[in-house]
Amino acid sequence: MSTPTASRQDPSPATDAWLVIPLYNEAQVIGSVIGAARGTFPHIVAVDDGSRDDSARQAERAGAIVVRHPVNRGQGAALQTGIDYVLDRTNADYIVTFDADGQHSPDDARAMVSAAREEGLGFVLGSRFLEGPSPVGPAKRFILGLAAKVSSRSSGMRMTDAHNGLRVLRRDAAERINLQQDRMAHASEIIRQLAATGLPWREHPVTITYTDYSRAKGQSLWNSINILVDLLFS
Template sequence: MALKLACIPAYNEEKTISEIVKKCLNYVDKVLVCDDGSTDNTAKLAKENGAQVISHKKNQGYGAAIASLFESAQNQNADIMVTIDGDGQHDPDQIPVLMDILTQHNVDVVIGSRFLDNQTSTPRYRKHGIKIITSAANYGTNLPVSDAQSGFRAYSKNAIMSIHPTEQGMAVSTEILLKISNKGLSLAEVPITVSYEGNTSKQHPVPHGIAVLVNTLKYISVKHPILFYGFPGIALVIIGSILGYQFLDAYLNRDLVLLGSLMASIVLFLAGTILCMTSVILFTMATLIRERY
């Protein structure tokens, strides 16, 4: 019999965790809750309502909770794993929608998107931020998703066994997309509804969004090192060389010492050389990893 799991990362979610666990149990065989160092009764209430709880002694981050849930699902040899947030944004009654697409269309990963069919009234600032992050993620992964930051996802057995997240923060969503792309896993999206009642976010959206975008760009830069480091490095080397030529021309032909041009030339040339070397090293490493796996 296929084992279906609902996996919930949770940090101080005592107000919502009981209801989410109970609803999830209507559609899966077991609910796993990763209590990420909560200081309230999240773990206690999750257990009381029928969940198996994985506890972190201290708060490590959303990505760390997702990694623990993946590891547990792998150890239990799960056939289907559905990740769903513990703050009440996602509706557990939509779990069958994701699982049906996963099984009926034989895909490896299904993402519940807030932006398909305009079913969700996402706050404007949040919508724009997510779309910027999604655009960056799409470029880096070549996966045309509409909601790269959605935590409501379903994974097949193949995906569960293939994905091993390492990112501790919210950028784990992008990291997983990158690994889906690298592993050649198939992916689909379905529209979902999301509730923003009660201001469920625990972080200020601006620094939080910037942090996620920076980490997203980090993963993309590793996959496309020539574009992110090589081309800018070549540009800096060329500019540095031009400034160096100007210094030599002024010194040899006009007896002028343009110290500003000399210093700028040295700095830009060295910076460009370092970027070019970085791009070559990362490109070589990425190629070796792809050939190995």
């Protein structure tokens, strides 16, 4: 793991990076999420994972390219589809995985791309727990901390937050991702696959915005328990 260094904030758009957004029934917020991100990341692909609402049309209206799964396959499958799209259709240097529910910050994502570019990192992983207080309850913090310890041990990478969806992958790292776990277990699988690349990396402090909406969409304590079960038995 590389030693973190200060990364200057570049106000220009990150034209060498694409956001990949897994999208499932987020019509209520996806337009504003993409609209907020496009000032920093003009290139966005949203993978509509069999949504039953108006998500795909709202994402297109906001300026994203939309790739569709005809049925719901899970976040892991949507991420792999988005990564494959960027690798096959663009010459992007970096891929950023970014959640659809508004909990991630485009400014954090830009800082992570800048760190990868300036420090020669193969990948950068967002962490809620590197700096300052995090809006995570004690029970969930305990479960996520345990998950990070298990992932650190299995991957050989010392992490504080192994299940954060905000990640930056340099192209050569992304080319070695082949997710087979369609649902939540993909979060552990991608860590193992990134560890196997042997590329330089580090965590980067990020802010997660938890709203009533995002909690209702899967940020509950039970979801964290499911992540831990997937981690232990996948």
